[in-house]
Amino acid sequence: MSGVPVSMAGALNRALADALADDPAVLVFGEDVGPLGGVFRVTDGLAARFGEARVFDTPLAESGIVGTAIGMAMNGLRPVVEMQFDAFAYPAFEQITSHLAKMRNRTRGRVSLPVVIRVPYGGGIGGVEHHCDSSEAYYAHTPGLTVVTPGTPDDAYHLLRASIASPDPVIFLEPKRRYWTKGELSDVAVPMDRAVVRRPGADVTLIAYGPLMATALETAEAAVEEGWEVEVVDLRSLSPFDDATVCASVRRTGRAVVVHEASGFGGYGAEVVARVTERCFHHLHAPVLRVTGFDVPYPPPKLEEHHLPGVDRILDAIARLQWDDEVVGCRGA
């Protein structure tokens, strides 16, 4: 692909366009995705290029969007639908958990549902309530769903192509505050079940995904001044979980911090901590810590900066990992 940097929203747009061009069974629909091009312009120009039969606006009804997508997939199409904002997807929750996730299992493999649900999620954009939720734990808890979230434009392109090609339903969580982050696209496909080490480091593993990937990388940069080499792992796929990549990193470093925007209690990070602890206990020099949003409803925009984990809070957590002064001192010397 071209070496010209593209925004994450642009990468998603290109992925949708390429999928529509490659496979006549692919459809894109939802609220305002047609002529408007979506409220974040991710579907910009697609209706004009591919016509109203393939890219179209629906009535404003999320359960209706997902429920009809299920019927269309049963009839051989590959719907890619948009939920517009994270919390707006909740009316569709029953269709997602009771039907979309279970159809393959319920029909003993006779009916598969290749449906992608795009959910712009997370905060940091000054949005009002219901526009900034991090709902990944709800989806990741549901067997039958694949849940992925890109942290870079390149992952956004390739993960969306892979999601559309998947024979199973995929919840595609788009970190909306990174829509305008730019990066180059590669020609290398991204697997849907593999985490990746974004930055190598020997002292501590920082496990992040989606909107906090960039924050994690900033933290790793800042940690250099403290003499800490932070390894950053980008999960990319929240379900299934790539134990192999994550545990290999933690065994190397012996310390780990998991970060996400969503509330901590019962959150996705708890699963990561549990898995790492179960598998790497004898390699750990410290408890695995979480840095998450507080256990509060998503706050108003004027307070969100206090809720969302930032570099300082993550550095504090790394500092609390009971560092062996001697080791740090040696490395700093």
Place this chain on the structure above:
Amino acid sequence: MSPTRERTLLPTDEPLSLLDKDGSPVAGSPLVMPDDDVLLELHRRMVVGRRFDTQATALTRQGRLAVYPSSRGQEACEVGSVLALRPADWLFPTYRDTVALVTRGVDPAEALTLLQGDWHSGYDPCAHRVGPQCTPLATNTLHAVGFAHAARLKGEDTSVLVLLGDGATSEGDTHEALNFAGVWRAPVVFLVQNNGYAISVPMSKQNAAPSLAHKGIGYGVPSVLVDGNDVAAVYAVVREALESGGPTLIEARTYRIEAHTNADDATRYRTPDEVAAWLDRDPVDRIEAYLTSRGLLDAARRSAVAAEAEEFAARVRAELNADRPRDPAALFEHVYATPTAQLREQAAALAEELA
């Protein structure tokens, strides 16, 4: 356009019918009486369906089925609507529509798989063009609309029939589905089997509109009110709706003679007199009276149909009385197209546990 569709979106005040409760033809009905061979087939399938239903109820008492929601009394809806389908059409049923499934040709043991406490859909939906039975109310209405819209987009001549009950009309999904169907002009028929009760909650506490069929008006969906115990009328309106090429909402007024399921005590919420009044409007008796008066149904055919029904019930008994082995490894199959690493680990752990 045929007489019923010439009407506005509004349903009639009284249910449309072809046969009165005694089986006499209704004068001036706007509906088209089905051909004689269709009427005989409707009768045969209703008799077999009823026998199947009583057999399934008996198997529940014997512990062979975990639960069975009977549709006794609703045979005209179950059979009339399904026989109106063409081979290419699809059916999206609910948990109460097992008689509809067997009428569509689903093997009875496969139709009862869910109710035996086994895997959800024992039949192949694609082979029979029948969606999995839906237990959460009204969710299947959206699947039906999506399926029908996809058929339209693909240029296929496929219509879709979705079955729902009176309680399901209160669910949001029904309204979203009617709205989508109206906007898209999707070839989908919503057949509401209004049997008077959503478990124990009567119609008076479910709905304030003049009829459930009235709920189509606001969505621009033509609506029909039909006598749900008149199989000829149900067949006629469903057939016409399927052929219309657009959406239709049909309310069929009927009654569930048995309780909601074997776990329910219907005497707590309805009177014996009410049940007796509906027994007097029995859908099977009605078509039998008509066919007999026309000379189409004689004693020989009647006993042949009864024998077929007994044979069918005997096969159901035999199949359900046989214990079938179940493989615990099947737990991990068909969660994803390719099992995840986590599922492979768990399958291995269970296998070790059982070794």
